[in-house]
Amino acid sequence: MKYELVAGFETHIELQTKTKIFCGCTTQFGGEPNTHCCPVCIGLPGTLPVLNREVVRYAIKAGLAVHGEIAEVAKMDRKNYCYPDLAKAYQISQLYAPLIIGGYVELSNGRKIRLHHIHIEEDAGKLIHQHGDTYVDYNRGGVPLIEIVSEPDIRSIDEAKEYVEKLQQVMRYIGISDCKMQEGSMRCDVNISVRPAGSEKLGTRTEIKNMNSITNIAKAMEYEFERQTDLIESGGAVVQETLRYDDATGTTSSMRSKEDAHDYRYFRDPDLVTINVSREEVEALRAELPELPADKCRRYIGEFGLPEKDAQLLTKYRAISEYFDKACEGVKSAKTVANFIIGQIFRRTETESDKEVFAVATTPEQLNELVKLLDSGKIRNNLAKSTLEKMLDSGKGALEFISESDMGGVDEGALLELCKAAIEANPKAVEDFKNGKEKAIKALVGNVMKNSRGKADAVAAEAKIKELIS
Amino acid sequence: MVTREDVENIALLSKLFVPEEELDSLTQSMQDIINFADEINNAPASDEGFDNINNLSNVFREDVVVPSYPSEEILKNAPEQGEDHFLVRNRA
Incomplete structure (x- = not known):
């Protein structure tokens, strides 16, 4: 039986604002560990986050660039999970009322990959695992992100690659992110399932987390497509799980087992007030957009x-x-x-x-x-x-x-002189040409062009030379 | 209806250890909390336009960098630190 690949992407893009999403710390990449931090972004009790206006503006631009609808009312939610990359044990994100709804990315084959929504959220800190211990650097914690969530509309690895490239291209055009996958300013989670070709029903999906290059996305998808197809063909069933792709072995492995499947218990963040977006502001931001690559x-x-x-x-x-x-x-x-x-x-x-x-x-x-x-x-x-x-x-x-003197052409008489001189200077080329080596004529034409400092008409010179030597 | 399994699951997600003998009383407490919340939900109120107690929206900061704290200050309350990082020991 022939199987079809079905994939959807969750793409995180770091916004190039000067400061973090909820505090005035710099968003600069790198820096000594824990030097781009303050009580807000390390989540000390008693601190209050205040939303960076520029984050909203950048996200709206991103939404407009992919034909999304900008919500009139957006809200921030808490996504709860206990892991050292989050100091507060929750990430401030959006679930119930994201800033952008819908949209699409059009591929060169004419297919439109629909977007479900785009939301704004804070990035987590960086973890370094060493000898079983974990070292935490919160410089990246609180850096603004947009997450672009697509529908499961991708049907091939080529489409997946083009989708990521197109997003990267358009976000760079509008100047909201450098989208450097190797530096982590663009990261993809890939949801992938297979189904018999022609079937409408979606298969059970797995999610490959944190892909940081287009090459690896392609390799991981290829591996996962084969793995799932083999599993189904041999009578097994795909288990819904979160996977990690290992670049060295080219395989995926389970990150989380079902027992500790995440339950994020989202709820409205009471520290942050509603975002109302006026239609005038949306139009003003639309006017700031450059001509987009597809239009160009x-x-x-x-x-x-x-x-x-x-x-x-x-x-x-x-x-x-x-x-x-x-x-x-x-x-x-x-x-x-x-x-x-x-x-x-x-x-x-x-x-x-x-x-x-x-x-x-x-x-x-x-x-x-x-x-x-x-x-x-x-x-x-x-x-x-x-x-x-x-x-x-x-x-x-x-x-x-x-x-x-270089301007204007070379007249008939001058061209004749130049051709004669070229023939005289290159007896070997003339000989070769006469012996059937067509290409030898190029050396003679080249000589004419050189001596006329490029002014002569190469086609006319070639004709003249042929006339003279045959 | 809150079950013992709900409490166990919440404890797991919150990385809390709950002794077996406390499960029943915690389940009852949790049920009481939920009941109280339901009571509030059922209170008659017009839900027109209410968003927050101060009725605020669009509270923003400008995108201007302010100096961050020195890492010593940031790490001061860390239970453990190493090489200017917060250090989380593997408990396993």
């Missing part, structure tokens, strides 16, 4: 006529798309700009983090100037390309490298 991508394909692949590369990070938009202003063909960026500039921003920052020596205005020279026919493509390399090396503008 559609615009690049629709308005600029870019191939989808180019549009995706250029919208992956906000910095690249903004660079591209500026460089395109008033040019004849956005595709030319795209080619320069993808072909030449990307070679200098090799890593993903380089691409994300996109700190390039050449400004988009300088690239724009170069493309306009090309548009006007004053320079040829080869010269433009080599000039861009020099611009990228130096940070200088195009006109630093192109003189008046």
